[in-house]
Amino acid sequence: xxxxxxxxxxxxxxxxxxxxxxxxxxxxxxxxxxxxxxxxxxxxxxxxxxxxxxxxxxxxxxxxxxxxxxxxxxxxxxxxxxxxxxxxxxxxxxxxxxxxxxxxxxxxxxxxxxxxxxxxxxx
Numbered sequence: 001x002x003x004x005x006x007x008x009x010x011x012x013x014x015x016x017x018x019x020x021x022x023x024x025x026x027x028x029x030x031x032x033x034x035x036x037x038x039x040x041x042x043x044x045x046x047x048x049x050x051x052x053x054x055x056x057x058x059x060x061x062x063x064x065x066x067x068x069x070x071x072x073x074x075x076x077x078x079x080x081x082x083x084x085x086x087x088x089x090x091x092x093x094x095x096x097x098x099x100x101x102x103x104x105x106x107x108x109x110x111x112x113x114x115x116x117x118x119x120x121x122x123x
Contacts, residue, residue, distance in 0.1 A: 001026050002024065002025070002026040002027040002099060002111075002112045003024070003025045003026050003112070004022050004023070004024055004097045004098065004099065004112055004113065004114035005022065005023045005025075005114055005115070006020055006021070006022050006095060006096065006097055006114045006115070006116065006117040007020065007021050007022075007023065007117065008020035008021060008095075008117060008119070009119070010117070010118055010119060010120060011119075011120050011121075011122065012087055012091075012119060012120070012121050013121070013122070013123050014087060014088055014089065014121055014122070014123055015086055015087070015088075016087060017083055017084065017085045017086075017087070018082070018083070018084040018085075018087050018091065018119055018121070019081065019082070019083050020038070020081065020082045020095055020097075020117065020119070021079050021080075021081045021082075022036065022038075022079060022080050022081070022082075022097030022114060023077070023078065023079050024036070024078045024079065024080070024099075025078070027099075028075075028078060029053075029055065029073060029075065029078055029079075029080055030055050030056075030075055031055055032055050032056075033054075033055060033101055033102045034054075034055050034099055034100070034101060034102070035052045035053070035054045035055065035099070035100050035101065035102045035105075035107065036052060036053050036054075036073075036080050036097065036098075036099055037049060037050070037051065037052040037097065037098050037099075037100060037106075037107060037110070038050040038051055038052075038069075038071060038082045038095065038096070038097055039095075039096045039097075039098055039110075040091075040093035040094065040095045040096065041093055041094045041096070041116075042090070042092060042093040043092065043093070047096075048062070048093075049062055049106040049107070050062050050065050050069055050082065050084075051065065051066075051069050051071045051082075052071070052100070052105065052106070052107065053071045053072070053073055053080050054102055055102075057073065059071050060105045060106075062106070065084070068084055068085045068086055069082070069083070069084055069085075070082075070083040070085075071083075080097070082095070082097075087121045088121060089121045089122060090121075091119070091121045092119065092120050092121045092122075093118075093119060094116040094117065094118050094119075095116065095117050095118075095119055096113055096114050096116045096117075097113075097114045098110040098112060098113045098114065099111055099112040099113075
């Protein structure tokens with residue numbers, strides 16, 4: 001059973017960088033042909049895919065967020081991370097990490113999700 005757990009600060013000030021980590025257990029982030037995404041849901045809105053890091057370390061980003069988003073990984077810890085720069089209150093959301101296959105980018109379905117973590121951008 002694969003499990004994902006998000007962690008990071010729940011409050012970020014405007015203009016700062018939001019940093020979150022997803023710790024994966026029960027499976028390796030380097031296993032072919034899986035991909036590991038960050039997804040968010042602002043209050044009252046739908047899910048928004050932000051980007052993905054594939055099993056081989058390649059990354060793909062949402063065009064609307066690409067200039068501010070970076071996804072990296074630490075294979076020794078079986079973790080992948082999100083950095084979102086220059087945040088504004090509009091970046092307030094529940095942030096999720098999730099697993100998919102590489103069949104489509106952005107993924108159209110996920111088989112495992114983290115529980116989500118609330119991040120609020122406020123001074």
